[in-house]
Structures are given as C-alpha cells and as structure tokens.
Amino acid sequence: MLNCRFVGELLERFDLGAFLQIQVSAELGTEKARELLARLYQLPLKNSRAVTRLGSYSFRDAKPLAIRLQFAQEEESLRQTLLHEIAHFLDHQTLLPNQNSRQPHGRSWQRWLERLGGQQNSGNSAALQQLYRQRLKPVARCKNCGALLKRLRRLPRGRRWLHRECGGLLVPLD
Ligand SMILES: [Zn+2]
Ligand SMILES: [Zn+2]
Known part of the structure; x- marks a missing residue:
C-alpha cells in the first residue's frame, strides 16, 4: 500500500x-x-x-x-x-x-x-485509534492528585494548566 x-x-x-x-x-x-x-x-x-x-x-x-x-x-x-x-x-x-x-x-x-x-x-x-493512543506521550503531572496527563504534543507554554478532573495545577515534564 x-x-x-x-x-x-x-x-x-x-x-x-x-x-x-x-x-x-x-x-x-x-x-x-x-x-x-x-x-x-x-x-x-x-x-x-x-x-x-x-x-x-x-x-x-x-x-x-x-x-x-x-x-x-x-x-x-x-x-x-x-x-x-x-x-x-x-x-x-x-x-x-x-x-x-x-x-x-x-x-x-x-x-x-x-x-x-x-x-x-x-x-x-x-x-x-490504537496508533493515536500509542503516540500519546506523558506531558505533565498533576501537583494535586499526581495523575499523569498524556497528549500528542506538550502543553503550550506561558499559561497555567489545571487538571480537569481535580482542578490541581499541571506541572509540565521536560
Ligand atoms: Zn472530508
Ligand atoms: Zn489532579
């Protein structure tokens, strides 16, 4: 193909x-x-x-x-x-x-x-969908609950991001 x-x-x-x-x-x-x-x-x-x-x-x-x-x-x-x-x-x-x-x-x-x-x-x-899931990378960790956020790309800089589930601050991983 x-x-x-x-x-x-x-x-x-x-x-x-x-x-x-x-x-x-x-x-x-x-x-x-x-x-x-x-x-x-x-x-x-x-x-x-x-x-x-x-x-x-x-x-x-x-x-x-x-x-x-x-x-x-x-x-x-x-x-x-x-x-x-x-x-x-x-x-x-x-x-x-x-x-x-x-x-x-x-x-x-x-x-x-x-x-x-x-x-x-x-x-x-x-x-x-499987390929999509495989490409997801951990980009941040929630300061409050410790959950790992996975995305295709890292979070855009210069803004504060809050964890949707608990409202905690997301700390970008580098
Ligand atoms: Zn079309
Ligand atoms: Zn959280």
Missing part, C-alpha cells in the same frame, strides 16, 4: 477503475468522466502521518494537488477513506466558475459520495 505514488495505483489495487468510469459518466457523460478520471489517476498520493485524520484532499484554486491517506487503517477503512477523498476531488473539480466555495461536506459532496457507494460516517478506524 505504501509504495503507491499516484492515486491511480491505489484505484487499480482496489479495482475501482471501471466502476468509477461508470458512476462518473452517469453524472457528467463519458467524455467528461474520462477526462476527470485521467486527472484523478495522475494525482499524487501521499502517506499522511496524521493520527487524528484518515485522509485529506488538497488543492490550490482550481488545481488539485494531492490526496493524503493515513495508511495505518484497515483495508475496508482505507477504501472508504479513498472514496471520501475522491468525492472531494469530484466535487471540487466540478465547481462552476462562479461558485468559488462549497461546504466541504455539503449537498454536492454528499451526492458524489452516494454515487460512489461511500459511507457517510467512515471516520472510525480501530487501527488508527
């Missing part, structure tokens, strides 16, 4: 090429679908290291830049995330010139996701 450099390679692995051509053609016609999918195939696919998001689609103005996926997901979750991001790509690439912004998960995006057979709430991956 990790050595896919373009979205097209992952689409091949999931055997989604013909399916996408049919579904996108049904919305936009064969020619336009072929053109859009060719662009999707060549889109860079990047390995995201984020543990709080499963994937993302990035663009600048009208130009698609990349799809990023967190590859530490179960296969089915990865497939769902891919469909989710492809729906973003299709939604963005079919914007009319006078619509410069859309709700990221608005009606038109939902319509694409449905077209692709994607699931609305696929944001849960047990593997990702």
Whole structure:
C-alpha cells in the first residue's frame, strides 16, 4: 500500500477503475468522466502521518494537488477513506466558475459520495485509534492528585494548566 505514488495505483489495487468510469459518466457523460478520471489517476498520493485524520484532499484554486491517506487503517477503512477523498476531488473539480466555495461536506459532496457507494460516517478506524493512543506521550503531572496527563504534543507554554478532573495545577515534564 505504501509504495503507491499516484492515486491511480491505489484505484487499480482496489479495482475501482471501471466502476468509477461508470458512476462518473452517469453524472457528467463519458467524455467528461474520462477526462476527470485521467486527472484523478495522475494525482499524487501521499502517506499522511496524521493520527487524528484518515485522509485529506488538497488543492490550490482550481488545481488539485494531492490526496493524503493515513495508511495505518484497515483495508475496508482505507477504501472508504479513498472514496471520501475522491468525492472531494469530484466535487471540487466540478465547481462552476462562479461558485468559488462549497461546504466541504455539503449537498454536492454528499451526492458524489452516494454515487460512489461511500459511507457517510467512515471516520472510525480501530487501527488508527490504537496508533493515536500509542503516540500519546506523558506531558505533565498533576501537583494535586499526581495523575499523569498524556497528549500528542506538550502543553503550550506561558499559561497555567489545571487538571480537569481535580482542578490541581499541571506541572509540565521536560
Ligand atoms: Zn472530508
Ligand atoms: Zn489532579
């Protein structure tokens, strides 16, 4: 999975090429679908290291830049995330010139996701949650109850932080 450099390679692995051509053609016609999918195939696919998001689609103005996926997901979750991001790509690439912004998960995006057979709430991956827990580091200790606070990053400096459970002062560990 990790050595896919373009979205097209992952689409091949999931055997989604013909399916996408049919579904996108049904919305936009064969020619336009072929053109859009060719662009999707060549889109860079990047390995995201984020543990709080499963994937993302990035663009600048009208130009698609990349799809990023967190590859530490179960296969089915990865497939769902891919469909989710492809729906973003299709939604963005079919914007009319006078619509410069859309709700990221608005009606038109939902319509694409449905077209692709994607699931609305696929944001849960047990593997990702485990990865998240593994990345948590102890960052502070409560002066009052002695509890250890774990976070992905250390607490921002220059402020006093109180332990939510007991109200004690959190002392940063270095
Ligand atoms: Zn999204
Ligand atoms: Zn405490």
